[in-house]
Amino acid sequence: MLYRFLKKRTNDSYRIITATIVLMALALLFFAIQSTWRAWDDFYASAARAEASQAVVQLMDASNIRAKERGYTLALLSGPVAPSDIGQKLEHIYALRQQGDIKFDRAVLLASQLVKKFPENFILRMGLQHVEEVSELKRSARERADKRILGEGGSFPPGEWFDSLTETINHEQHFRNFLSTAMIEAPVKNGAYWTIRNWVWLLSEYAGRERALLARHILTQAPLTESSRYELNQFHSVVEEHIGHIRRIRHEAGIDKRLLDAIEQMDKAISGEYAVARQELYANSLTASYTITGDQWLAIATQAIDSILNVSQVCSLIIEENVAQEKHFKSAMVILFSLMIIVFVFMVKGAISRVTETTRALIEEKKKAELSANKLEEEIAERNVLEKNLLNAQQNFLSLVMLNPTGMIILDTNDRCLFSNPAAQVMLDLEEDGVVTNKRLTSVPYSGRTELDVHCEANLWGIAEAHITETSWNGYPSKLILLHDITTRKTVENEIKHMAYHDGLTGLANRTLFKDRLDQAIKRAKRKETLIVILFIDIDKFKVINDSLGHAVGDELLCKVSGKLLCCVRTDDTVGRMGGDEFTVLIEDVTSPQDADVIVEKIQRELTTTYVINGHVIHLSVSIGTCIFPQDATDTDRLIQLADTAMFHAKESGRGEVRAFRPEMGERFNRRLRLESRLHRAADKKEFFVYYQPQVDLVTKRIIGAEALLRWEDQEFGMISPVEFIPVLEDIGLISNVGKWVLEEVCTQNKLWQERNLTPIPISVNLSPLQIVLQTLEEDVYSVLQKTGLESKYLELEITETALMKSPEACALILQQLVAMGVRISIDDFGTGYSSLSYLKKLPITKLKVDRSFVMEIPDNISDMSITTAIIGLGQSLNLDVIAEGVETLEQINFLRERGCREVQGFYFSQPLPVHQFEELLRAQSVMHVEGNQRFALL
Numbered sequence: 001m002l003y004r005f006l007k008k009r010t011n012d013s014y015r016i017i018t019a020t021i022v023l024m025a026l027a028l029l030f031f032a033i034q035s036t037w038r039a040w041d042d043f044y045a046s047a048a049r050a051e052a053s054q055a056v057v058q059l060m061d062a063s064n065i066r067a068k069e070r071g072y073t074l075a076l077l078s079g080p081v082a083p084s085d086i087g088q089k090l091e092h093i094y095a096l097r098q099q100g101d102i103k104f105d106r107a108v109l110l111a112s113q114l115v116k117k118f119p120e121n122f123i124l125r126m127g128l129q130h131v132e133e134v135s136e137l138k139r140s141a142r143e144r145a146d147k148r149i150l151g152e153g154g155s156f157p158p159g160e161w162f163d164s165l166t167e168t169i170n171h172e173q174h175f176r177n178f179l180s181t182a183m184i185e186a187p188v189k190n191g192a193y194w195t196i197r198n199w200v201w202l203l204s205e206y207a208g209r210e211r212a213l214l215a216r217h218i219l220t221q222a223p224l225t226e227s228s229r230y231e232l233n234q235f236h237s238v239v240e241e242h243i244g245h246i247r248r249i250r251h252e253a254g255i256d257k258r259l260l261d262a263i264e265q266m267d268k269a270i271s272g273e274y275a276v277a278r279q280e281l282y283a284n285s286l287t288a289s290y291t292i293t294g295d296q297w298l299a300i301a302t303q304a305i306d307s308i309l310n311v312s313q314v315c316s317l318i319i320e321e322n323v324a325q326e327k328h329f330k331s332a333m334v335i336l337f338s339l340m341i342i343v344f345v346f347m348v349k350g351a352i353s354r355v356t357e358t359t360r361a362l363i364e365e366k367k368k369a370e371l372s373a374n375k376l377e378e379e380i381a382e383r384n385v386l387e388k389n390l391l392n393a394q395q396n397f398l399s400l401v402m403l404n405p406t407g408m409i410i411l412d413t414n415d416r417c418l419f420s421n422p423a424a425q426v427m428l429d430l431e432e433d434g435v436v437t438n439k440r441l442t443s444v445p446y447s448g449r450t451e452l453d454v455h456c457e458a459n460l461w462g463i464a465e466a467h468i469t470e471t472s473w474n475g476y477p478s479k480l481i482l483l484h485d486i487t488t489r490k491t492v493e494n495e496i497k498h499m500a501y502h503d504g505l506t507g508l509a510n511r512t513l514f515k516d517r518l519d520q521a522i523k524r525a526k527r528k529e530t531l532i533v534i535l536f537i538d539i540d541k542f543k544v545i546n547d548s549l550g551h552a553v554g555d556e557l558l559c560k561v562s563g564k565l566l567c568c569v570r571t572d573d574t575v576g577r578m579g580g581d582e583f584t585v586l587i588e589d590v591t592s593p594q595d596a597d598v599i600v601e602k603i604q605r606e607l608t609t610t611y612v613i614n615g616h617v618i619h620l621s622v623s624i625g626t627c628i629f630p631q632d633a634t635d636t637d638r639l640i641q642l643a644d645t646a647m648f649h650a651k652e653s654g655r656g657e658v659r660a661f662r663p664e665m666g667e668r669f670n671r672r673l674r675l676e677s678r679l680h681r682a683a684d685k686k687e688f689f690v691y692y693q694p695q696v697d698l699v700t701k702r703i704i705g706a707e708a709l710l711r712w713e714d715q716e717f718g719m720i721s722p723v724e725f726i727p728v729l730e731d732i733g734l735i736s737n738v739g740k741w742v743l744e745e746v747c748t749q750n751k752l753w754q755e756r757n758l759t760p761i762p763i764s765v766n767l768s769p770l771q772i773v774l775q776t777l778e779e780d781v782y783s784v785l786q787k788t789g790l791e792s793k794y795l796e797l798e799i800t801e802t803a804l805m806k807s808p809e810a811c812a813l814i815l816q817q818l819v820a821m822g823v824r825i826s827i828d829d830f831g832t833g834y835s836s837l838s839y840l841k842k843l844p845i846t847k848l849k850v851d852r853s854f855v856m857e858i859p860d861n862i863s864d865m866s867i868t869t870a871i872i873g874l875g876q877s878l879n880l881d882v883i884a885e886g887v888e889t890l891e892q893i894n895f896l897r898e899r900g901c902r903e904v905q906g907f908y909f910s911q912p913l914p915v916h917q918f919e920e921l922l923r924a925q926s927v928m929h930v931e932g933n934q935r936f937a938l939l
């Protein structure tokens, strides 16, 4: 039920309900504990009451016995007693004392224990104070009485004894009253018995007093005095009043039968002999004519009083029984409540743990339910996201397929189109779901790749690459065809292929294609046993045309030449351009060398003609070298080289010549090969060295500079001209290293000369165009100057005009950096390269060097003289130094001096000299000045 009840609640409700139950259980437990505590308190109080009640009984008994002691002692003190009787009577009195004291001490002990238990009970403590007074009063009275009775001296009137003992009894009564007041809240049930007992006690007490007083008068045979009578009357009235009270009790309902019996007996006892004796004593007391002795009276009265005391004892018994009953009841209650608490605690604990367990189980269950609900919600949300993603993916995928420029088509086994995207429909010109008839597609079974002609967007035909893959469509075998439009790629590929194998300017076969065609031709010629003729054609003085008339004219000329060449040969023959103005022709199926001569003559005749380009009339001649397969060589490269060699010989023989290769021509070729290999080792073997040619100031007649010229002396070839080995160094890629070596060598030497106190002069070093192109020149120059410590102004670099004009902008940049370092720049071979004056102005040049070819024919060649004069004038107008090289004659010197050219260089003054000779010359000039040099003297 609880489970079902809680199950309907929320988590918070569980907590509230559980908390409520626990609180209720705790409240009940608290209530039970409090009740138990109260019961225990009651039990404790009832136990105390029982003890107090016992103490009261003991005190009552003690007082009653004391009353007897009082009476018997009074009798001994009052009358004459036979000495033989004194001992017996005293023994009786001592016994009474002992009994009374035992009872009293017991009561005191009980009261003391109660004081310890209830120290805060001050009434109880006050009651105990009477004890000491009682004891002292009693001890002193007894002592005096004993002495008096035993005749040991002292007087002790009986009245004093009576008063002392009565006071003792009164104190005991007070003590009793204090005990009763302090400890005993008389329960309703015992109330009557308490009252009866008090009455009985008063009855017995006053009866006792009456007994004692009458006994004293009997023993002394004295009449009652007025005061005694008064006292006796008081006693009598108290006795009678309480007898009346007690008698009336008999008519009360609910009185214990034992008490009624005791009252009955008491009534009998006091109504008989005792009543008669009293009556007579009262009657005779005025005259002292007593009919009974004192002892008799004491015995009769004591018997009656004992019956009264019996009533008191019965009351005490009943009271004690009731108190004990109450005590038992209270203890039973305590036990009951304790048991209840234990049982309740267990019950509550069980209930709480059951509720807790149930609540916990429910909370767990609820949590699980919530978790699973949350999980379900998450799963649903995830599923929704997934579905959305799936939908998006489907749409994306569809867009991807439908918008894809790649054609996609699915064909069934009967080549029926099951699906096609728009790109495929355009490419294949497909009707939707139509049959595909393109054989190149359908013939490929289930996988493969093919190229096919397709429609392009602009209704043009293009090329598509088809990838065919086996697949399944709706569970049926089918093939997926992907069509990639590769039209553009193919076009570009073809263009690249064409560019890779053709000359960009003329469209002729380039070196690669020409060699390939030659390879193929060789194979065919071998099969057919025919001849192949190879022509190597070079346009004479093309460089001059190109440089003078401009590249556009040069290019146009090359195109015209290539057109003519193509016209001269059959379509199966190949015309190629090797680069620059060099053309090659491959003629197949030649049956005899004579046939080749005819073709070659025809080509030369056709090409050697006048061309008009951009208004320029150009008279062209070509030099042609030929060789024949297989008689001259069978190898492709070798055949081309032989034709080239033959062409070189044709050029050397004078322009416009044709030379067929002859074996001796190969020697030049072989020499070149050998040079190449030896040059590789030349640097290591220190076969290079530098010569210095002085440069002279015509005015001061002093050496004002020198040109460093590289020399190579090979062990096999001897001295080789730089004209021959420098191009080879350039070809084999060593020029940069060797050029740097020359730079370092010259700077080191120049620095050394300066250190030897020779006149400091700038020395010029020739630069290959390749050194400029390689772009490490500035770094090389800088590091060499740093290394050698030569001041930069003593280094001059010579760059040929041709090299400079090939890429003036790039050169300008490099030259500016060099000039910034402080290095001087001169333009070598000036006048041969057709410099643009505008560039010349911009370039950071220091000097123009008039080419030897112009100086050489002075004074015979008017035009050379004009050019030389113009160059000198140009230099002057541009504020540049001008030096003329190749000066060999005095006429040339005079001419130059007249034109204002101060600086000259040439064999007239000195050949290029080895280091030591140049050093001597320099030193001699320093010492001898002008006169020391004969040549100078001639000036």
Ligand SMILES: Nc1nc2c(ncn2[C@@H]2O[C@H](COP(=O)(O)O[C@H]3[C@@H](O)[C@H](n4cnc5c(=O)[nH]c(N)nc54)O[C@@H]3COP(=O)(O)O)[C@@H](O)[C@H]2O)c(=O)[nH]1
Binding pocket: 693, 707, 708, 709, 710, 711, 721, 722, 723, 726, 742, 765, 766, 767, 768, 828, 829, 852, 885, 886, 887, 888, 905, 906, 907, 908, 912
């Ligand atoms: N890149 C480099 N080129 C260099 C270097 N050393 C030389 N060369 C170039 O080699 C070419 C040939 O030089 P060379 O054989 O040394 O001839 C020089 C002179 O000996 C020669 N000359 C000088 N005076 C006269 C003369 O009165 N008559 C005459 N017939 N010849 C003479 O001229 C050459 C110097 O010419 P140029 O350089 O134009 O000033 C030559 O082109 C050198 O440049 C090198 O280290 N690196």
